[in-house]
Amino acid sequence: MLQRISRTLTPIALHKPRAHTLLSYSQTVEHNATKQLAALAELTDLINKTPSTNAKHELLAKYSNCADILKRIYAPHTRFWISSRAIVQYEEKAEEIDCQFKSLDDLLDQLSSRQLTGNNALAAACAFLKSNCQSPELREIFFKVIDRNMRMGVSLQTLNRVFPNASPDFRVALAMPFKGDPSSLVSKGEAWYASRKLDGVRCLATATRISKSEPWVVDCRSRTGRPFMTLQKVHSALRDALRNYNGPNVVFDGEICVYDESEHLETFVSALKQIKTLDKQMDKPVYQIFDVIPIDSFNNAYDETIFSKRLEQLQQIIQAADGNVIRAVSQTLLVNNEDLITMEKTAVDNGWEGIMLRKDTVYEGKRSRNLLKLKQYADSEYEVKGIETGDMRMPDTGMVEKVMTSVIIQHKGNNVGVGSGFSNQQRRRYAQDPSLIIGKEICVQYFQESESEKSNGKSLRFPSVKAVYEHGRRE
Numbered sequence: 001m002l003q004r005i006s007r008t009l010t011p012i013a014l015h016k017p018r019a020h021t022l023l024s025y026s027q028t029v030e031h032n033a034t035k036q037l038a039a040l041a042e043l044t045d046l047i048n049k050t051p052s053t054n055a056k057h058e059l060l061a062k063y064s065n066c067a068d069i070l071k072r073i074y075a076p077h078t079r080f081w082i083s084s085r086a087i088v089q090y091e092e093k094a095e096e097i098d099c100q101f102k103s104l105d106d107l108l109d110q111l112s113s114r115q116l117t118g119n120n121a122l123a124a125a126c127a128f129l130k131s132n133c134q135s136p137e138l139r140e141i142f143f144k145v146i147d148r149n150m151r152m153g154v155s156l157q158t159l160n161r162v163f164p165n166a167s168p169d170f171r172v173a174l175a176m177p178f179k180g181d182p183s184s185l186v187s188k189g190e191a192w193y194a195s196r197k198l199d200g201v202r203c204l205a206t207a208t209r210i211s212k213s214e215p216w217v218v219d220c221r222s223r224t225g226r227p228f229m230t231l232q233k234v235h236s237a238l239r240d241a242l243r244n245y246n247g248p249n250v251v252f253d254g255e256i257c258v259y260d261e262s263e264h265l266e267t268f269v270s271a272l273k274q275i276k277t278l279d280k281q282m283d284k285p286v287y288q289i290f291d292v293i294p295i296d297s298f299n300n301a302y303d304e305t306i307f308s309k310r311l312e313q314l315q316q317i318i319q320a321a322d323g324n325v326i327r328a329v330s331q332t333l334l335v336n337n338e339d340l341i342t343m344e345k346t347a348v349d350n351g352w353e354g355i356m357l358r359k360d361t362v363y364e365g366k367r368s369r370n371l372l373k374l375k376q377y378a379d380s381e382y383e384v385k386g387i388e389t390g391d392m393r394m395p396d397t398g399m400v401e402k403v404m405t406s407v408i409i410q411h412k413g414n415n416v417g418v419g420s421g422f423s424n425q426q427r428r429r430y431a432q433d434p435s436l437i438i439g440k441e442i443c444v445q446y447f448q449e450s451e452s453e454k455s456n457g458k459s460l461r462f463p464s465v466k467a468v469y470e471h472g473r474r475e
Helices: 002-009 033-048 053-062 064-074 084-091 104-112 118-132 136-147 156-162 183-187 232-244 268-276 295-299 307-317 337-349 424-432
Strands: 174-177 192-196 201-208 217-221 250-257 286-294 326-328 354-359 367-375 378-383 386-393 400-411 414-418 441-446 448-451 458-461 464-469
Touching (some): 033 104, 033 136, 064 156, 118 136, 192 307, 192 337, 201 232, 217 232, 232 286, 232 326, 250 295, 286 307, 307 326, 337 354, 378 400, 386 424, 400 424, 400 441, 414 458
Parallel strands (some): 174 367
Antiparallel strands (some): 354 367, 386 400, 400 414
16 A cells, blocks of 8 residues: 555656746755745744834845745635645554655645645645654644645735745736727738637646656646646646657647537536536536647747747647547638638628637737737617518528518618528518518627728628517617
8 A cells, every 4th residue: 555655646747837827936946845844934933023014024035935935825726625634634544655745845736736636635745744844843834834824914915015026927818809900910911810719718738747758747727827626637638649749848828618519609607617616527628729838938928939830839739639628729821801701701600709810920928919809799770771672592491482682771871781680581571561671770780890892981791680679769
């Protein structure tokens, strides 16, 4: 049994990422575990003897080697998933095993990411306790760390003021909403990629290892650095996909999606609910990945590799991945305006939330105009000015009938035809009696405003009737 537990407790990596940073403190600074705890104990004792706020700030500044671990303990989303009480109870029956962790950070990495759980987590904590906490003071401070209850009269805001640069910010690429005619982007001769705007939960997955002989460690977090604990299927699928990858540590950027029964549309509410459930793993998560960045570049919020090259690397890395769990978001290079129009029509026809536009340029971990989002629909209400009729093969009968093919509305002084969104019965009724709709108000849903091809004014791109108010204007 001792041998089995020891194998289970062998750390997978010594630099697992944590909230608000993808570069752990233990990766950048070597720390002896006993010295770490002794410094924390000394600082806690001094802080509690100091009533002055300014004096507390000065003390914290002198113990800068404690900054990262304190920020980690005080971070609101951090969890270690065991308690001091559970450790003490387990300690009474625990078999003696060797401690496998060189620093406190290493142990906390494995606990917070749930690489160690249950009795294995408690056994690891007991081994660490015996190896590094020989005095009552060190035991006490270790338990305070595990319980995230330092009782030293400071807050995370205080720590951030005293140590503004203790940890890199968790900075991600964010899109700007696009207003206007997107065809102007294509006409400038710059390369842009278009993809479906997903309705999922943003997820950044780090893949790290110390050396090529070590297994990959995967960690999934929200765009603000909050750890996701329900994505073991994603972890496993990414590790399998990375078996033949020998490049640097990377960050995958994408969205966790849950699909409806048709497997075509994402269900955001379901994804959000499932990903936040702590006591159950997600059943069918699909990680749709749209970018991959070296971890060092991600920490610096900049990578000089252009998007098309990053896309090639992404496709190479996950080419052998389980497609039921890991997918690369399909990207379409916009060569001309017709490509964009086709993409917009596809979005409307398939009920997408919208379209994302990515310029083929460097990576920036901030909100940027190199990453744009086109929301799918806007809607407005219009009075029907007239109708057009014609012969149409009706889907319900298969017969060619004379029906209403479209209505005419005015948008900013220009006539616009709207032919989509009507039921078969409406087409027949309005052709037989145009007064049922002419002069009535309708709600029109459209992708965006566009330039009219027949005049110098404005028109609507892919308009579709959302509602008809036959009995007068809507209140």
